[in-house]
Amino acid sequence: xxxxxxxxxxxxxxxxxxxxxxxxxxxxxxxxxxxxxxxxxxxxxxxxxxxxxxxxxxxxxxxxxxxxxxxxxxxxxxxxxxxxxxxxxxxxxxxxxxxxxxxxxxxxxxxxxxxxxxxxxxxxxxxxxxxxxxxxxxxxxxxxxxxxxxxxxxxxxxxxxxxxxxxxxxxxxxxxxxxxxxxxxxxxxxxxxxxxxxxxxxxxxxxxxxxxxxxxxxxxxxxxxxxxxxxxxxxxxxxxxxxxxxxxxxxxxxxxxxxxxxxxxxxxxxxxxxxxxxxxxxxxxxxxxx
Amino acid sequence: xxxxxxxxxxxxxxxxxxxxxxxxxxxxxxxxxxxxxxxxxxxxxxxxxxxxxxxxxxxxxxxxxxxxxxxxxxxxxxxxxxxxxxxxxxxxxxxxxxxxxxxxxxxxxxxxxxxxxxxxxxxxxxxxxxxxxxxxxxxxxxxxxxxxxxxxxxxxxxxxxxxxxxxxxxxxxxxxxxxxxxxxxxxxxxxxxxxxxxxxxxxxxxxxxxxxxxxxxxxxxxxxxxxxxxxxxxxx
Numbered sequence: 001x002x003x004x005x006x007x008x009x010x011x012x013x014x015x016x017x018x019x020x021x022x023x024x025x026x027x028x029x030x031x032x033x034x035x036x037x038x039x040x041x042x043x044x045x046x047x048x049x050x051x052x053x054x055x056x057x058x059x060x061x062x063x064x065x066x067x068x069x070x071x072x073x074x075x076x077x078x079x080x081x082x083x084x085x086x087x088x089x090x091x092x093x094x095x096x097x098x099x100x101x102x103x104x105x106x107x108x109x110x111x112x113x114x115x116x117x118x119x120x121x122x123x124x125x126x127x128x129x130x131x132x133x134x135x136x137x138x139x140x141x142x143x144x145x146x147x148x149x150x151x152x153x154x155x156x157x158x159x160x161x162x163x164x165x166x167x168x169x170x171x172x173x174x175x176x177x178x179x180x181x182x183x184x185x186x187x188x189x190x191x192x193x194x195x196x197x198x199x200x201x202x203x204x205x206x207x208x209x210x211x212x213x214x215x216x217x218x219x220x221x222x223x224x225x226x227x228x229x230x231x232x233x234x235x236x237x238x239x240x241x242x243x244x245x246x247x248x249x250x251x252x253x254x255x256x257x258x259x260x261x262x263x264x265x266x267x268x269x270x271x272x273x274x275x276x277x278x279x280x281x282x283x284x285x286x287x288x289x290x
Numbered sequence: 291x292x293x294x295x296x297x298x299x300x301x302x303x304x305x306x307x308x309x310x311x312x313x314x315x316x317x318x319x320x321x322x323x324x325x326x327x328x329x330x331x332x333x334x335x336x337x338x339x340x341x342x343x344x345x346x347x348x349x350x351x352x353x354x355x356x357x358x359x360x361x362x363x364x365x366x367x368x369x370x371x372x373x374x375x376x377x378x379x380x381x382x383x384x385x386x387x388x389x390x391x392x393x394x395x396x397x398x399x400x401x402x403x404x405x406x407x408x409x410x411x412x413x414x415x416x417x418x419x420x421x422x423x424x425x426x427x428x429x430x431x432x433x434x435x436x437x438x439x440x441x442x443x444x445x446x447x448x449x450x451x452x453x454x455x456x457x458x459x460x461x462x463x464x465x466x467x468x469x470x471x472x473x474x475x476x477x478x479x480x481x482x483x484x485x486x487x488x489x490x491x492x493x494x495x496x497x498x499x500x501x502x503x504x505x506x507x508x509x510x511x512x513x514x515x516x517x518x519x520x521x522x523x524x525x526x
Binding site: 165 | 338340359360361364365369370372376377378379380381385388389390392393437441
């Protein structure tokens with residue numbers, strides 16, 4: 001059972017990781033906990049679902065459409081809901097994000113109905129064994145897609161000019177502007193990337209549990225946020241590790257303690273880690289040289 | 291080359307700049323001196339488009355640049371090295387320098403300019419793979435100037451390059467500024483609290499007090515001016 005729960009936890013954890021990255025990137029750049037991120041994840045799942053069910057498209061193009069639509073949605077939200085309040089006190093931006101979350105949930109109910117829709121089974125259940133670890137085919141797909149997306153993201157952030165500009169803007173917005181970086185554009189790109197990753201996670205979760213529903217982003221968003229904080233908010237590597245740790249501990253905890261405590265376990269890890277490392281696993285205390 | 295006309299800036303209800311006028315000719319080092327809070331940094335921020343003025347114009351090479359974004363202003367060749375250096379601490383030295391060339395696409399020339407910066411500051415070459423945050427204050431200032439040079443500026447604006455540095459490093463930085471000015475004919479706008487230093491290298495100097503220019507002249511003239519000596523050079 002241990003190994004089974006471990007592979008379960010790794011699959012779940014990689015999904016938390018993908019979602020957490022979106023939180024952490026947006027936080028890194030505009031210091032906003034984007035509470036609508038979980039709902040972008042939900043919208044992403046619905047976009048993919050729509051492409052498959054209503055337009056009869058195959059999985060791969062639907063998946064890509066889902067990510068692209070979510071990226072666009074993220075940019076629209078940033079442009080029309082967040083940038084107008086950038087100069088206002090931070091609390092306004094934060095409230096704006098909560099409002100956006102409520103709006104998206106209700107908008108999804110309006111479009112697709114409040115009930116749970118069943119997500120078509122596309123990947124058949126087949127079991128693979130690696131060493132002692134047993135993976136279903138779907139779990140393997142989830143893991144591979146997550147790793148692939150994480151690699152693409154780290155390539156963009158570390159090796160490209162845009163990525164370097166993103167890192168600069170997240171460290172010092174004004175200095176980045178003084179280098180001639182169009183920081184507005186960087187903010188939008190960050191939202192697009194984070195939202196696309198969120199949509200990928202949402203879709204994979206929908207495939208995993210074979211269900212999509214308008215409130216699916218709420219607790220997922222909350223947990224991904226916890227994962228981002230565990231890893232040290234603002235750090236992409238941190239968010240990935242935070243997500244994995246949470247997925248694994250949660251699955252094991254649910255198996256060995258009680259599945260009723262599943263959600264509680266996530267927050268207990270958060271409290272324990274923050275007690276010993278208040279900035280999170282990969283977070284840095286900000287130092288300044290004079 | 292650059293002309294600032296009747297500049298008025300408000301921060302909320304505070305009248306931070308009250309009708310500032312000055313000019314910079316090509317190839318000059320011009321300095322703005324004055325105490326903390328006089329408005330020197332604000333002037334640089336307006337020129338680089340970070341702060342918007344209420345009234346007045348900034349004219350660069352006969353073109354109004356008031357309403358341009360910082361991006362466009364950098365493209366025109368005005369680069370601003372901010373107070374406190376603000377290098378990117380989590381990027382290494384070379385990545386920091388390359389950020390200065392963000393708007394350029396001429397790869398070959400960027401490499402050449404990188405070499406030039408390393409020649410100018412050999413210490414940066416030694417530390418090219420080190421994170422910006424691990425550098426000493428003086429090295430960070432060199433990096434900030436090097437990064438600015440990577441944008442191929444025509445006007446280099448430096449805000450308090452001597453701040454918090456040991457006198458021997460300050461000396462080195464100032465020698466470099468003069469060298470850039472003489473050898474490459476780079477125009478420099480220098481904001482300083484260390485009036486003595488700035489006046490020694492400046493061709494033209496302006497004294498700012500509470501948002502107004504109260505004195506102006508050549509560096510040498512102001513060094514000899516009684517009011518300047520009393521207020522800024524600490525002499526009785």
